[in-house]
Amino acid sequence: MxxxxxxxxxxxxxxxxxxxxxxxxxxxxxxxxxxxxxxxxxxxxxxxxxxxxxxxxxxxKEDIIPHQADRSLFKWAPVIAFIPAFAVLAVIPYTSSLFFADIGVGLLYYIAVSSITTIGVLAGGWASNNKYALLGAMRSAAQMISYEIPLVMAVIGVVMSVGSLNLIRIVEAQKDLWFILPQFIGFVVFFISSLAELNRTPFDLPEAESELVAGYHVEYTGFRFAFFMLTEYVYVFAMAGLTTVLFLGGWNPLFGMDFIPPIIWFALKFSLIVFALFWIRATLPRIRIDQLMQLGWKVLLPLALANIFLSAILKEIPWINQFY
CATH class of the missing domain: 1.10.287 (Helix Hairpins)
Incomplete structure (x- = not known):
């Protein structure tokens, strides 16, 4: 053991x-x-x-630490950012028997632990003693906190439908109908919010080269810089996996295609989400910080609330309720 x-x-x-x-x-x-x-x-x-x-x-590359930086916090910030990104992967189920930890509140664990990364980003920007790094860190904190709210509220409809925070049970509940159909509004809100949580285009304001040189990690070089970059791509892995579990049925196959192994189905859906993230980066320009905040608070949050209301109504309709 x-x-x-x-x-x-x-x-x-x-x-x-x-x-x-x-x-x-x-x-x-x-x-x-x-x-x-x-x-x-x-x-x-x-x-x-x-x-x-x-x-x-x-x-x-040479490991450079600015002369007036907070040396201990400067060194630990990339680690503080990376550890939560790696820890959340433990609760993502890839098949009904392939997972690293099955806990009853897996979704709650993911949301709670992933938010800790904001502390590492904020610490890295502040410890650098650089105004551009600090501005990038403050942007990142404001962005992650703002979009964490619609992100969490977007999955409430899924939780209401299943009656559980366990990710394996959420996948099993989608055996007959993937939640991307009855929870389409929640999926759209969740996907857009996840782009902001990942600092991906068009929401890469914390790393805006034209304004902040490189953002919160501008003073980092070598291996410490690589840790920040690793954190971002690990979250791409985690968020694509979570999206697959919550809305695309996880390892559940399309109707009549049970002959394909479950892990292949999960990998195909996972790859589709990752490709969509890259596609958006190649297509859309970066938006302004005021547009970022308006989208989160004035558009996505009301949509997430409306989705919760609609989910409660659909839950009471008998012919729809049979799928849950």
Whole structure:
């Protein structure tokens, strides 16, 4: 049991690092293809070793700490940001028998732990003693807190339909009907809010190069900078997995296609969400900070409230209630 307690997180870390390596290359290739560019094509055949070269470059770069920075907090901030991103992966079920932790309040655990990353981002910006880093950190805190509210409220309809916060039970409840149909408004609100939570385009205001140089991590170099980047891509993995579980039926197959293994179904839906994230980055421009806040508070929050109201009504309709 002790050996499995140690081996499990190591296996999960290996899977995540492999995903991050492939996702970075895939993102650059997809964006290059969509924008009529080649993308990486110099390091290795067709540029497949570009991510490996980037990692080696970051590991070999000099580790610089600003003279007037808070040295201890500056060093710990990337770790504080990364640990919650990795910890939330434990509760995501990939099949009915493939998961690392099955707890009764898995969804609540994910939401609570993932919010801790904001502390690491804020600490990194403040500890750098740089006004651009601090502005980026404050933007990130305001953005994550603002969009955390519609994100959480968007999943209340799912919880009401299932009557449980357990992620495995949520997937099992979608055996006949995926929640993306009855909870379509919740899915749209959740997906848009997740883009803001991930600092992905068009909500990448905390890292706006044209305004803040690089945002909260502007003073970070080498391996510490890589930790912040790793955190963002780990959250892409986590959020795509959670979206698949909550709205796309997890490992449940399409009707009449049970011959495909459940893990393949999960991987296909997961890959579709990841591709959508990259597609949006290649397509949409960055919005202004006032537009960001107005969208969160004046559009997504009312829609999330309306979805809760509609979910309560649908729950009382007999012919719809039979699917839950």
């Amino acid at each position: 002790q050996a499995m307690t140690f081996i499990g997180p190591v296996i999960l870390l290996g899977i995540v690092l492999g995903f991050v390596t492939i996702a970075i290359l895939f993102e650059r290739k997809v964006i290059g293809w969509m924008q009529g560019r080649h993308g990486p094509n110099r390091v290795g055949p067709w540029g497949v070793l570009q991510s490996v070269a980037d990692v080696l470059k970051l590991l070999l």
